[in-house]
Amino acid sequence: MDHEGVGVSADSTSGTGAAGDAGRTAAAGRAATRQGLLFEGMVGPVPDDVGYRGPTACSAAGITYRQLDYWARTGLVEPSIRSAAGSGSQRLYSFRDILVLKIVKRLLDTGVSLQQIRQAVQHLRDRGVEDLAGITLMSDGASVYECTSADEVVDLVQGGQGVFGIAVGRVWREIEATLVQLPAEKPGEPPAEHPGDQLAARRRARAAGE
DSSP states (O other): OOOEEESOOOOOOOOOHHHHHHHHHHHHHHHHHHTTOSSOOOOOOOOOSOBEEHHHHHHHHTOOHHHHHHHHHTTSSOOSSBOOOSTTOOOEEOHHHHHHHHHHHHHHHTTOOHHHHHHHHHHHHTSOHHHHTTOEEEEOSSOEEEESSHHHHHHHHHHTSOSEEEEHHHHHHHHHHHHTTSOOBOTTSOOOOOTTOHHHHHHHHHHHHO
């Protein structure tokens, strides 16, 4: 069965003989079930005419502003709608950008190195948005593997390469549910207010004091 491994493949040896095979198969089945049916239904269309400022992206992805800023400056995940260009400008992230941000955060939580994550992110960039919603990323804490079917998930878990799964479609829906409650803006329109935008608040305070 084919899998696409992003990064270095991991060796796997757990048990020998028929008993070991049966145990691994059962464990793989349980692991795939625990991941909550990693391949779910269709997702909604991507909103391509709106962007989200840094604080909104942080809230939706579950990261800190410091992480967001560092990843943007190092080219890991850059805002695709509008980059920061000089003092007073605001980055503007797309829905897809935030999806990748959240995936990066979850991979970091599994112990995957930033070097491996950079390779995984580049792989995701090469895919279309619709393709992303139908894949599950599996990680063993060292490498990232792409699965496009439940059988591939079970096979990776059985082989010892998959111990953590990220269903991209599920992350997609989580972000959709979060962004509904957060401000968005269209490029070229006046920026939306965001209660967590401390930088903008300080600018307003300085302007009022002048």
